[in-house]
Amino acid sequence: MTTETILYIILAGVVSIALAVFMYGYKSKQKGLLTWVFGILRFITLFSILLLIINPKFKSETYTIEKPKLPVLIDNSASVGELYQTENVSELLQKLKENGDLNDKFDVSYYTFGSDFRESDSISFNEKNTNISKALTSTNELFKNQTAPTIVITDGNPTLGNDYEFSSATFQNAIYPVILGDSIKYTDLKIEQLNTNRYTFLKNQFPVEVILTYSGVGPVNSEFVVTQGTVGVFRTNVSFSESETSKTLNFTLPSNLVGLQKYTAQILPLADEKNKINNSKQFAVEVIDQATNVLVVSKIVHPDLGALKKAITTNEQRTVSFKKPAEAVSVLNDYQLIILYQPDRSFAAVFSEMEKLKKNSWVISGLQTDWYFLNGAQDNFTKETSNQSEDIQAQLNSNYGTFAVEDIGFNNFPPLHTEFGALTIPVPNEVLLEQTVSGLTNGNPLLATLEINGKRDAILDGEGFWRWRARSFLETESFQSFDDFIGNIIQYLASNKRRTRLEVSSETFYYNNKPIRISAQYFDKNYVFDNRASLNITLKNKDTEKQTVFPMLLRNNYYEVDLNSLSAGEYNYTVSVSNEAVSSSGSFTILDFNVEQQFLNANVSKLRRIAKHTDGSAYFITQTDAMIQSLLANDNFQNIERSEQKVVPLIDWKYLLALIVLALAAEWFVRKYNGLI
Secondary structure (H helix, E strand, O other): OOHHHHHHHHHHHHHHHHHHHHHHHHOOOOOOHHHHHHHHHHHHHHHHHHHHHHOOEEEEEEEEEEOOEEEEEEEOEOHHHHOOOHHHHHHHHHHHHHOHHHHHHOEEEEEEEOOOEEEOOOOOOOEOOOOHHHHHHHHHHHOOOOOOOEEEEEOOOOOOOOOHHHHHHHOOOOEEEEEOOOOOOOOEEEEEEEEEOOEEEOOOEEEEEEEEEEEOOOOEEEEEEEEEOOEEEEEEEEEEOOOOOEEEEEEEEEOOOOEEEEEEEEEOOOOOOOOOHHHEEEEEEEEEOOOEEEEEEOOOOOHHHHHHHHHHHOOOOEEEEEEOHHHHHHHHHHOOEEEEEOOOHHHHHHHHHHHHHOOEEEEEEOOOOOHHHHHHHOOOOEEOOOOOEEEEEEEEOOOOOOOOOOOOOHHHOOOEEEEOOOEEOOOOEEEEEEEEEOOEEEEEEEEEEEEEOOEEEEEEEOEOOHHHHHHHHHHHOOOHHHHHHHHHHHHHHOOOOOOOOEEEEOOOEEEOOOOOEEEEEEEOOOOOEOOOOOEEEEEEEOOOOOEEEEEOEEEOOEEEEEOOOOOOEEEEEEEEEOOOOOEEEEEEEEEOOOHHHOOOOOOHHHHHHHHHHOOOOOEEHHHHHHHHHHHHHOOOOOOEEEEEEEEEEHHHOHHHHHHHHHHHHHHHHHHHHOOOO
């Protein structure tokens, strides 16, 4: 308490005594003991009330003992079973849970990782990928600024994510890897990686890159073969030695038939190979006879154009060309979509020709756009210009229903630059992104799509979205989410297909170690997205004739189903709407590839390195008793006494209120007892 508060309390005591003496010592009719009783009770009442008015504050300090954390990360991928380690892992977990000394010293928590990182509720060892980097990064964030030595039970073979050795470099706590498998190197030939396009065009050659690796002693010879069905389409001899353990093959294959073409790549196994599963790999290419050609017309050079090209050409079915306005007029008819970047008066002939050809377009405006020209060159939108710039951000319109779009974090993206003024769209349109300033919408569309008499157009009123692509990569470590967003816009604008009430989006083939998802949109008779519908997808395996029905779940403005539980094979599907005669059918193929079956032993050297870099120790699964003793004996992992200081105002002290009530009640009772009331 401050000196001022103490003086107020002393003054309150003096005033309370003075009032009590005045009331019961100076003019009181009672004499003897009752005078003292009433005086003391009145003093208590007055002093307590004055204390509540002064409301002094007291400091209280509490102490808690905090045990060091011990997160246990368990590899839940199928490779654990392939190395015959599932029983060993279960026994180790049981040992950790039953060790009283360990649980007394540490606050032990359990997590599993495969494709994702999650708190452990059950262990199945059936996940199709291993992302060790994500598990370490998530643990580092979860136990930030805490003492938390981390046990990682894994074979050390990642199939997804970044190099976990790099992630461990910023890890704050010691890592104790428990190595599943052994360090013995078996003789093995393996297809380490196979790269090819998902799409190619009819009568073209598509490239294939294959990386082959060898582990073993002495030189070996084998043959690499690519077959389509029973027909061999590529064949070459390969040789390896202890000094030359890898080879990269680059070749091309012809695309003579339209549709999905499936191939099998194989390196013929050696006689003494233990694992022959990793000697072959299936891959597929969809051969199409027409590409989507996109023309970008611009007279300026801007980073946005590079971001557009990268995002559009991520899908190999699309090509992008760049032309200046004067060059573009004569070739407009060769393209399905025209993107007009920051048009000015030099675009006059382009707008005129586009109007004749009824070409779909996407106008992107910015600080160098001539709005006086643009307002007169078309009738879809107008803007009141002020020749002043404005920074705006984006907010997804969750009711947008023209096509499925996912929120990729628009609210957190850097602002775009545009001219200050109201953008008006007098024709029927749907706003995909709304403008926000300081987190509040200003009523103007940022990105809107229009469809009039079968012609599709869009307007994006802002430049600088190349920063969106960069931010998306920083947040997700991939450009895919941004590229998919742009790809959806391009797919919609480049198509003249008439809109149907049920639109289904799926790939022609999937690898079974990747996400297998099909999405759909259902519209009512006014072509407004209907989020009340019940959609189901019926799947039929072409080989087994087995039929399965899955419900499709609502996600914002589209429905989606996850089909990762399906086995490899060819499937026909039908998406239908309950109580409506509306359906859509298609087919897809799931290619068999189990990346978790590609390993013969643990990555011992890498696990030992991350242990060394973080001041931990690596142990084989047979040495876990030594690991537990090391954790118990390590003096760096001690309980921490934490103090918490709170400032408590007296008005929160309930006992003082009780004392006032008790004093008043006692005075009333004494008066009543003595017949003074």
